[in-house]
Amino acid sequence: MLERPPRERIHDFEEVDPGLSQEEAVAEAMRCLQCKKPSCVAGCPVSVAIPSFVSAVASWDFAGAAAIIKEENMLPAICGRVCPQESQCEGACILGVKDLPVKVGALERFVADWERAQGFVPPARSQSTGCRVAVVGSGPAGLCGAAELARRGHTVILYESLHAPGGVLLYGIPSFRLPKDIVQAEVAQIEALGVEIRTNHLVGRSVTLEDLFAFDAVLLATGAGLPYFIGIPGEQLAGVYSANEFLTRVNLMRADRFPAYDTPIRRGSRVVVAGGGNVAMDAARVAVRLGASVTLVYRRNEEDLPARRAEVVRAKEEGVNFEFCAAPVRILGESEVTGVTCVRMVVCAQDGNMRPVPSPVEGSSFTLDADLFIGAIGQGPNPLLIREIPGIARGEVGNVEVDPDGRTSVSRLFAAGDVATGAATVILAMGGAKKAALAIDQMLIRSGSV
Amino acid sequence: MYLIEETKQLADRVFQIWIRAPHVARHAKAGQFLMIRVAETGERIPLTISAVDGDSVRVIFMAIGKTTTWLSRLATGDTVLDVAGPLGRPSEIKPYGTCAVIGGGVGIASIPIIAAAAKRAGNYVIGIIGARNSALLILEEELAGTCDELHVATDDGSGGTHGFVSDVLKTALQKQKIDCAWVVGPAMMMKVTSMVTKPFGVKTFVSLNPIMVDGTGMCGSCRVLVGGTTRFACVDGPEFDAHQVDFDLLIQRQRSYLNEEKSAIEEYLVHTCQCSGGSPHA
Structure with a gap:
């Protein structure tokens, strides 16, 4: 399950991770200890019978594995890809104490992809209730x-x-x-x-x-x-996007393929992304694929990033620069973005959610050249x-x-x-x-x- | 898929189409808009709902960019892939007394539904419409039927009063009390016309037309400054208090994709000029 090399993948929107082969999947599944009281299941928000489906994979019964997963989860190809397994099933896997946990996510994805390639069996449905x-x-x-x-x-x-x-x-x-x-x-x-x-x-x-x-x-x-805007001067300039808008233009409207698709997007040559969650990583990595040099500004430290660790690593591999403990305070430009002024943040006391509270350092402002600014500070x-x-x-x-x-x-x-x-x-x-x-x-x- | 039931050219490059879209038509109110996507590769563009008849809605547009040109080439019996709506807050229709409904250029399209609603609410309705010349004037007859009085202006004097709708409005305001006004048209026309109503203390609505993507409050592309606060035209508008709107910012943001829009229409015309005027995807 080798990821595609960054130098190759930054030029397209194809998957980073090609997924497990049948042999790899079976070998991985055989690592499962089949715990009597499986902590992985308790770690799964939809309670997939993980040891059962993993056991089916280990015995090459992929159709059986698919049926077991779909008892609890109708979207396994999606979840296998985007769930934060490291803090759920895999985070709870007992093997993870001394070794690597069973790659439950990769196995779930493998089973779902296998089933899709075979053609789905229509799921069972109860008699109509009339409701x-x-x-x-x-x-x-x-x-x-x-x-x-x-x-x-x-x-x-x-x-x-x-x-x-x-x-x-x-x-x-x-x-x-x-x-x-x-x-x-x-x-x-x-x-x-x-x-x-x-x-x-x-x-x-x-x-x-x-x-x-x-x-x-x-x-x-x-x-x-509903995208949140930071509320700093310059947010109305052309070249300022909410991450929602930037991502929607590309993901939904295919602006990356303009003019074959009609929705345009500003590609930018130097892009500043503000935020530290998965959405910020996604926006940064899309901007890279549109050909820009990207700097991600986050107000806390690296270890505080709410994004999945794997996505942070991939973003770094793809050339996203990270400015930690920094926050944008002004977007510069007459009608279009020309730069972003930031201040250094010092991270001190913890807030109610036990997250460090950043506060600005006086006289620490610096300016990043930019022609695009993407705010990814959250949505409601x-x-x-x-x-x-x-x-x-x-x-x-x-x-x-x-x-x-x-x-x-x-x-x-x-x-x-x-x-x-x-x-x-x-x-x-x-x-x-x-x-x-x-x-x-x-x-x-x-x-x-x- | 949504059926185009009728198409008609109203003026130079100005077209009207009736689309069968029951989910929009049955709930549409004055001031609202819809999002339309012609085909899979198409852009989502907002168009004001100009009239409703049963399960069908009318939109009127000027063929300027690629999508509007594409739409203008569709014929009765063709379909568009997506129509979503009605979107935005409806106009604040109340018994104000005397209302002026003012349309400029293709913005006149928004006027009939507002005029009709204002009339139904018991208002005396004065219509004022204008265009660069008489060949570009639309819906004159229809509005003459709806409004209690209708005034026409053209920039070049080829029809009605020689001048702008703002001039006609000013004259009207000097003669009679107007309690409420709607102004719909190009941003600059809305700006200038709102400046006329301000000293008279007339409550004035403008219908803003910034660039949109989803039209449902998800992206913030259509953000505008109203009274110093960021508002989304798609869900907080499209109508706002004219005297609070930052028109210069609206105009600036409307120009965000000029280069892309130019290249898209040029490419579209090159690729379609040899065929019989149909869509490249037909």
């Missing part, structure tokens, strides 16, 4: 919730405001981490369960709240798509729909408040994913959606609607 559930948003939470509900026999309509389903999997995560044909294939499987996807439908606009609440239950999975729940729902309780970051089963303060309305938690990971969104789907199912059964 109708609306799912709003077709990102990881929406897809997962819709799949779970459809499997239990409910009629599911999945609304998506963009022209294609997938949410952040499509517009946010670049194809060198998650190829778009893989997203399409896993979405197609969810459609095969009977989920009806209605693209170009913005709930609250194309679908009224009245129409929405005419369903027996609603799962809100609208994500965290899009308030568009939420603010129109009467009586909905909201949390600190504009998120929807939910109980552990995803119930909101509004009857029959559930929420899962980033809209409930604030920006988090694909798999946490799926975990939340799964719980919410089960709770919806229980509610429908108890109310006698089924």
